[in-house]
Amino acid sequence: MPTKRAYGDEGQDDLLGDAQREAKAMARDGMKHPATKPVLKGAAIGAVAGLVLPLVGPIFGATAGAGYMFYKRLRP
Numbered sequence: 001m002p003t004k005r006a007y008g009d010e011g012q013d014d015l016l017g018d019a020q021r022e023a024k025a026m027a028r029d030g031m032k033h034p035a036t037k038p039v040l041k042g043a044a045i046g047a048v049a050g051l052v053l054p055l056v057g058p059i060f061g062a063t064a065g066a067g068y069m070f071y072k073r074l075r076p
Contacts, residue, residue: 018074035073042069 026033046065050058 015074019070022070022074035070038073039066039069042066 022035026036026039030036043062043066047058047062049065050056050061053061
């Protein structure tokens with residue numbers, strides 16, 4: 001199956017490349033980076049949801065919440 005680049009769409013990067021750049025910037029800038037606080041807030045909400053929901057622990061909930069907010073930061 002052809003990729004985006006086969007069709008000449010060089011203007012958009014792939015999701016993994018965007019995620020890698022954003023994660024590196026968040027690690028470098030810490031709490032000063034604009035994506036850090038929403039991702040941490042998503043992790044906190046996910047952890048609380050993990051405590052309330054059966055079969056879902058707070059660690060899985062925090063990971064899922066942070067992942068969702070990180071994705072929404074990359075693809076609004």
